[in-house]
Amino acid sequence: MAIDLKSMNHSQLSDLIARAQARQRELVREKAARLRDKIHALVEAEGLGIDDVLGSRAKRSAVVRKVKPKYRNPATGETWTGRGKRPRWFSAALSAGKKEKDLLIG
Known part of the structure; x- marks a missing residue:
């Protein structure tokens, strides 16, 4: 699919870029979901849980520590x-x- 960029005005180019970026984010989310499913399948095939494999690191990374004002x-x-x-x-x-x-x- 060839797109003639020279014939597009600023608004059309901006719209094209926004749609392309949205599609790119969508593809990354889809790829991450597939990879997550593969990881879960591998872990389950070994008879383990995600916490067994990742340990407490996975839990700690989600914790946000509040810093005292200085x-x-x-x-x-x-x-x-x-x-x-x-x-x-x-x-x-x-x-x-x-x-x-x-x-x-x-």
Whole structure:
């Protein structure tokens, strides 16, 4: 199936790209489902369960650990863990002459 890209306008190309990306995601999901089914069949054929093969790692990877806040905005009480992009209030406080240690929690 040949598609004449030169005859398409911007809107048509955008639509084509969106549909192609959606199809690509669909194919990945289908492939993953087939692979998952194969893995389950292999594990069951051996008389084991998924937990027996993967152990507790499979369970641990799904757990999201909450990180305690490290910094607090004295004006508003907002907090930041120190991970990821700095919040605006933190950058503004540093620009105003505060030090990181001034914003530390306890």
